[in-house]
Amino acid sequence: MQIIEANVDGLKRTLKVVVGAAEIEQRLASRIDQVKDSVQVKGFRKGKVPVAHIKKMYGRSLMTEVLQDTIRETSESAIRDRKERPAQMPNIALSEDQDEINGVIEGKKDLAYQMTFEVVPEIALADFGTIELERLSADVDDETLQKSIDDLLKRAGSFEADEGRKAETGDRVTITYAGTINGEAFEGGSGEGLSLVLGNAGFIPGFEEGIVGMGKDETKDVSCRFPDEYSVETLAGKDAVFNVTVTQVEKPVEAKLDDDMAKAFGAESAENLKELVRKQIQGEFDKAARVKMKRELLDKLEALHTFELPQSLVDREFEGIWQQVEAGRKQQGENAEDAGKSDDELRADYKKIAERRVRLGLVVGEIGSKNLVEVTQDEMRMALMEQARRYPGQEKFVYEYFEKTPGALQELRAPIFEDKVVDLVIGKAKVTDKKVSRDELYEQVKAATEA
Structure with a gap:
């Protein structure tokens, strides 16, 4: 194998690699020797097919495999010998001349290819002892701790029905609703027995706000507008009216912090x-x-x-x-x-x-x-x-x-x-x-x- 340094430009490398026809022929002979015992040809017992016959029938396909292996092995060897680290896999370019390609496959010409790649640069590491850093630390004060405990208790809380209560933000309501756009019902616009916590923004803007102040068994039309970026394109940016009936209002009951x-x-x-x-x-x-x-x-x-x-x-x-x-x-x-x-x-x-x-x-x-x-x-x-x-x-x-x-x-x-x-x-x-x-x-x- 011969390696010719064609170009060095900063981190870029271009090498020309030449593998002699004689070496390629030796590699092909070795490949044929590997497969000869498994080749089956009509008229011959398995493992008894003459090498010349194998070469005649399968030589071109075997040579293609040999050339692929040769390019892989020699390109890796070329880089290894230079003691350089490629940044990425090298780009391999073979001759575009079909006569030359056929000559290589037929074992009459040397295999020549060009490989182009970039190398990882040599890095001179700094003295880390000169680096100055600031390590911040913060203690957990009582106010922060209590807020987290309160949030935890709020999530662990429950709701209880309040018959005479008017719905407030934070309450849980159960509703039945039917929506229309320009007086026409639309898909997904109605529901029955739906529970939602007011203020959690589970619906489009204006819907939950419209329910605030309603009591059990009250019915009301709530007008809202679907956001312009709403996920359902047919509804985006459109005005809708929802006929809402509240069937239950529940007030939040915060959990108490105790051992249980x-x-x-x-x-x-x-x-x-x-x-x-x-x-x-x-x-x-x-x-x-x-x-x-x-x-x-x-x-x-x-x-x-x-x-x-x-x-x-x-x-x-x-x-x-x-x-x-x-x-x-x-x-x-x-x-x-x-x-x-x-x-x-x-x-x-x-x-x-x-x-x-x-x-x-x-x-x-x-x-x-x-x-x-x-x-x-x-x-x-x-x-x-x-x-x-x-x-x-x-x-x-x-x-x-x-x-x-x-x-x-x-x-x-x-x-x-x-x-x-x-x-x-x-x-x-x-x-x-x-x-x-x-x-x-x-x-x-x-x-x-x-x-």
Whole structure:
């Protein structure tokens, strides 16, 4: 095999690889030797077909297999010998001259092909000891704890009928209704014995508000308008009138915090429930603080590492982002941040995001490689279990999906690997601890993630 360096331009490589006809012929002979015992030809016993006959009948198809294997093996060898890491699979280009192709297949000409690829750049890692980070922390105050307890009790509360009560926001009502548009009934516009909690926005705007103030056995016409973006196109933007009869009004009864109620939530006592809720809130605060510090760290890692990016990786990342943008437009319309921008402006913005992701991905990968960071089997097993728990009753299908989809496993592994690298760098950085209030914490998290 002969390798000729045709072009080197930054991270781009173009190599010409030539494999002699004699070597190809040897590979073909070896391939024929592998299959000769299994070839069946009329007039010959199995395993007794002459090599010349096999070559005459199957030589072209076997040669095609040999050439494919040869290109794969020699291209991998060429890259390995150069001690370079390709950013993506190389692009292989064969001659378009049919006579030359036939000559190679017939064993009369050398196999020559050109391979083009980009390499992963050499990355000089920064001194992590020079990185300064701020680690925020917030304590759970009594007001925050009580609000969470109140919300918990509200969700655990019940409703009781009140015969003379006029419906208020927060009450549960049972209704029968029939809707019309321009005096005509429409599909899905009527129902009987429906229960809804007023104020939960379970219906189109104006419907629940129109029921407020009604009592049991009262009937009333409620006028509303379907939103312009309503999911049923035939109803979107149209005015409707619903004839509503209230058959029951129930007022909310908030649960009382006592030991029995606490046990219903899996706690040992009321005090134990408070402690569990406090720990949960503290965990949320700590998670938010980590999000902020991680973003700050990634920003600094990006700024500290400047190198040429493989354009193929940037293009692939950008295409993935742009597909998500277009899918989001179709499903939900344009988001507020993108409103008023041309496609060219949006592409430029998302190209910068793609470049950031590629740069940080390469830096994180290099840090992990240099520091022997690995994701263990136990960590992957825990991540798989967490994914399976999200789909109760379908756990088997979740495991089968990840087992059959290597790309999905890599997506599961990547954030675990990244977090381990982040922890490693934080452990070497200069970290200053700072106490803040809950509101200050979330304000800083918002500012960091929206930057």
